[in-house]
Amino acid sequence: MNDYRYDYETVKGFILSAIFWGVIGLVAGLWISAQMWDASLNIPPYFNFGRLRTFHTNVLAYGLGIGAEFGVFYYLVIRLTKRPLLFPKLARFHLWLFNVGIAIAGVTLLLGWNQSLEYAEFEWPIDIAIVILWVIFAINILGTIIKRKEEQMYISLWYIIATIITVAILYIVNNLSIPAGLDKSYHLYAGVNSANVEWWYGHNAVGFLFTTPILAMFYYFLPKSTGLPIYSHRLSIISFWSLIFAYLWTGAHHLVYTPLPDWIQTLGIAFTLFLIAPSWGSVVNGYFTVESDWSVMKNNYLTKFFIAGITFYGLQTIQGPSQGIRVISSLIHYTDWVPGHVHMGTMGWVTMTICASVYYIIPHIYKTEIYSIKLANAHFWLVLIGQLAFSITMWITGVQQGAMWKMTNPDGTLKYTFMEGLLRNYPYWELRTLAGIVFVIGMLLFIYNVMMTIKKGKAELETKLQAASATA
Amino acid sequence: MYKEEFDDLEKFEREDTKHKLPLGWLILYIGLIIFGIFYTYMYTPAFTGWTQSKAIEETLNK
Numbered sequence: 001m002n003d004y005r006y007d008y009e010t011v012k013g014f015i016l017s018a019i020f021w022g023v024i025g026l027v028a029g030l031w032i033s034a035q036m037w038d039a040s041l042n043i044p045p046y047f048n049f050g051r052l053r054t055f056h057t058n059v060l061a062y063g064l065g066i067g068a069e070f071g072v073f074y075y076l077v078i079r080l081t082k083r084p085l086l087f088p089k090l091a092r093f094h095l096w097l098f099n100v101g102i103a104i105a106g107v108t109l110l111l112g113w114n115q116s117l118e119y120a121e122f123e124w125p126i127d128i129a130i131v132i133l134w135v136i137f138a139i140n141i142l143g144t145i146i147k148r149k150e151e152q153m154y155i156s157l158w159y160i161i162a163t164i165i166t167v168a169i170l171y172i173v174n175n176l177s178i179p180a181g182l183d184k185s186y187h188l189y190a191g192v193n194s195a196n197v198e199w200w201y202g203h204n205a206v207g208f209l210f211t212t213p214i215l216a217m218f219y220y221f222l223p224k225s226t227g228l229p230i231y232s233h234r235l236s237i238i239s240f241w242s243l244i245f246a247y248l249w250t251g252a253h254h255l256v257y258t259p260l261p262d263w264i265q266t267l268g269i270a271f272t273l274f275l276i277a278p279s280w281g282s283v284v285n286g287y288f289t290v291e292s293d294w295s296v297m298k299n300n301y302l303t304k305f306f307i308a309g310i311t312f313y314g315l316q317t318i319q320g321p322s323q324g325i326r327v328i329s330s331l332i333h334y335t336d337w338v339p340g341h342v343h344m345g346t347m348g349w350v351t352m353t354i355c356a357s358v359y360y361i362i363p364h365i366y367k368t369e370i371y372s373i374k375l376a377n378a379h380f381w382l383v384l385i386g387q388l389a390f391s392i393t394m395w396i397t398g399v400q401q402g403a404m405w406k407m408t409n410p411d412g413t414l415k416y417t418f419m420e421g422l423l424r425n426y427p428y429w430e431l432r433t434l435a436g437i438v439f440v441i442g443m444l445l446f447i448y449n450v451m452m453t454i455k456k457g458k459a460e461l462e463t464k465l466q467a468a469s470a471t472a
Numbered sequence: 473m474y475k476e477e478f479d480d481l482e483k484f485e486r487e488d489t490k491h492k493l494p495l496g497w498l499i500l501y502i503g504l505i506i507f508g509i510f511y512t513y514m515y516t517p518a519f520t521g522w523t524q525s526k527a528i529e530e531t532l533n534k
Binding site: 079080082150152154220223224227229230231232233234235238242257262263265266267269270271273274276277278280281284288289292326 | 478479481483484485486487489490491492493494497500501504505507508509511512515516517518522523524
């Protein structure tokens with residue numbers, strides 16, 4: 001036993017906040033997916049597709065994704081450094097600022113404040129608040145790591161450090177702009193430079209909010225929950241350094257066949273293809289870890305989440321680089337295969353790993369067992385089916401869109417009108433909404449399970465205290 | 473606030489395979505670096521004269 005106690009209040013706060021924002025973001029997601037096939041569901045001006053779509057991406061990426069990451073990081077860091085958080089009160093302030101920030105940010109998006117930069121839509125006052133929030137987080141986490149009592153730095157800590165430093169650089173550089181009033185600003189860069197900086201940021205937002213933090217969770221919770229040690233330390237370290245080095249060069253694959261200079265595009269594509277190797281380093285490491293005892297897949301309900309999650313990560317990291325090469329990009333860029341790809345990552349890899357981490361943390365914090373393993377298994381299958389159906393429908397309609405747009409008549413005119421292409425999408429868009437509903441039902445089971453576990457833990461603690469006071 | 477057992481980091485990593493790099497993965501890793509250098513050389517206008525606009529022209533003239 002150690003001579004001090006861990007403080008988990010902030011961890012709980014972030015996890016519950018993330019769940020709250022997750023529900024709102026998922027509802028927004030279902031809503032916009034339905035707006036695609038039923039325009040009457042647009043409620044102007046605040047709940048049109050254009051505004052709700054950015055609301056959906058930001059609330060889920062920043063509210064659910066980063067909210068959960070904050071909570072899990074605060075949990076991980078104190079355990080891996082074997083010391084309490086350096087500034088626990090600052091972490092509590094961080095929690096409040098985060099929730100107020102997400103609420104204000106969401107409202108401003110619905111009001112139409114928008115920089116028109118993908119994943120960086122927030123206007124400059126929100127950006128400043130985000131930078132302050134991130135600096136608070138960085139001071140606390142990096143300070144705790146510097147003052148650590150455990151000499152060895154486990155691989156998860158490396159991923160956490162990479163996340164903190166890289167996001168700070170990306171966010172500040174891409175959001176440099178000239179304000180023109182409270183709700184309006186102009187990007188500091190113009191034309192191609194603006195696009196290049198934006199996609200350097202945009203692609204790495206995915207890399208350092210949806211990849212490195214989730215890998216930090218994966219590398220900690222997989223051995224922790226299964227009892228199986230990670231296969232190769234060397235593989236994880238080499239994968240780490242190559243991943244963070246290569247990721248920063250790949251943004252240009254979002255700008256293939258644009259006025260961006262050819263050499264930048266080529267360099268971006270080359271690094272994108274290389275990225276398969278470090279990504280698959282983690283995939284292989286995960287598989288080989290479980291290979292020493294596959295029975296954990298059956299005996300431990302969490303293993304399914306981690307292994308399915310890392311499998312989706314593996315699929316993503318093949319699919320993404322494939323989409324980046326010129327010949328495929330020319331077919332599928334601007335089509336629905338792109339959201340199909342993104343959602344395999346967010347609904348598969350990110351959500352599954354975060355959910356499994358939360359399933360591990362909550363019972364641990366409340367000193368109890370999970371409320372229902374059956375429900376957790378049902379959650380797993382619903383999320384899996386929903387996610388696969390979402391991606392597959394978008395693959396089909398995406399390739400169909402790309403093919404129809406490319407077809408020309410002998411005289412060079414387009415073979416299909418816009419309307420003909422649009423009508424072909426409807427069945428797939430409707431199926432996508434259905435897939436989304438299945439996924440959301442799974443997520444509701446997860447939330448119910450977590451809430452009931454908390455309730456159970458509190459009740460057990462109450463009983464213990466009563467028993468203790470009776471015997472005293 | 474809870475009293476806790478410390479995490480034993482030694483249980484997080486396998487001793488016998490700690491320094492192993494799977495051969496298939498290593499081939500992929502090195503292969504992609506070599507391919508990346510080749511690809512960058514082939515499709516950079518300053519090195520080979522290839523340009524995207526020329527490539528499109530050729531496709532249209534087929």
